[in-house]
Amino acid sequence: MPATLSPPPAPPATANGSSSLHQHAYEEIKRLIVTGEFPPDTFLSERQLAQRLGMSKTPVHIALKRIEAEGFVAISPQQGIVVRGLSPDDILDHYELREALEGFVVRRLAARLDSVGTDALRHALASQEKALAEGDLARCLELDARFHLLLARLLGNRQILAAMDQLHDRIRLVILRVGTLHRERFEESVPEHAAIVDHLLAGDSAAAETAMLEHLEAGKRRILLRRTEPHPEP
Amino acid sequence: MPATLSPPPAPPATANGSSSLHQHAYEEIKRLIVTGEFPPDTFLSERQLAQRLGMSKTPVHIALKRIEAEGFVAISPQQGIVVRGLSPDDILDHYELREALEGFVVRRLAARLDSVGTDALRHALASQEKALAEGDLARCLELDARFHLLLARLLGNRQILAAMDQLHDRIRLVILRVGTLHRERFEESVPEHAAIVDHLLAGDSAAAETAMLEHLEAGKRRILLRRTEPHPEP
DNA sequence: TTGACGAAACTGGTATACCAGTGCGACAAT
């Protein structure tokens, strides 16, 4: 599609690099979900979304089937589409999967980190500290997710990276479930990241893995403890 | 020649259990790929597939976009669809991901195995030995994949199970890459499974994980080296 | 013989129309 679209009244806000409409629809709808604009239990409609995105049903339909396959929405034929929320069990399972993947990643990574990776980790850490100092919590959240993905990328395993990439959006969803972002969260997690990096640079596999597992454990605790408000859920 | 439009005999043909056409298309196309009927580098066409499956382009298109997202085909707009093969690096990455997931699974599982799980593992093992004794190699392959999925299911983590389920089809693809099934492969792997189960039943996390990692390492070696002769146990 | 050029025969991507279910509300019969 040309960069200068287009007839429909709504050329979407974000300048997209999407190669196709259904790709754009996929990214946009998922963004609306993981940013909380479409909270859990929201009812969606292909036609509404198509109109909002300035395209026809077809690409929206394709995007939604993919999003359904990833578990973010539930589609009932002849009924409708509903945004799926995350149960506490989902969150626990989510963190356990991360323990398996990311614990493994840092364990392996400590033994094979090169100078390029060293620089990347130091840079990522510096960015996080800068964002925290500036109080830019949204950027803190983004950098947090990117830090974890960076570890997988440095390991160079595309399968693991792909698996963690799918987790990326779920992480946002998990964090958003507790409401707005808290500064204290990052005042704790950024130093935890720093500890992981320290052990990686020292080549200490066991210590790096332990630090990662503690970091994830702390993250899980930060989320589950805040989830004590009464929920009007069935 | 031009497609002179279809003479669709137009009964939905086989009475399928699929809830929708695109679901049926997804399962069928993926089956054709993972069974080797569509080997790597095969060129596909939405229209050809639609005619073969007795439906229109639309559900085929949706199914292919999902299969593309899973990495089994590559779609180039205005060009065509090609079945993606697995490079040696892909296979290495694949096994490394399994090491991360399944190593973690057995480590955790050894500590929390109940009587139901015990029975399920014993039963799974017996089935494998029976299939091997009968020389039913196709069933051996199926039971192999199911055994690994069973471990994840016993752990009770849906996220991990979903991640490993995606691997299920890739495993078949990996094995098919070396050609036909070899009896020796299962004469080795079934006892390896038995060893893993033994350590799980004994509650020995470390031994179970080690056995699993060795099992995966052996599987990787069997594929990459294509060796058919049994090797001495360490 | 050879080269370039253009029409045709494809490709996936998208829009539109239509279909078959579903739920709900209005209206009618009691």
Place this chain on the structure above:
DNA sequence: ATTGTCGCACTGGTATACCAGTTTCGTCAA
């Protein structure tokens, strides 16, 4: 007033037609 029923207004799912590229190949001119 209650209740049963019909119908309309939705839903996602599918088929069809069309679009804009890309590739192929035959034709025609040099």
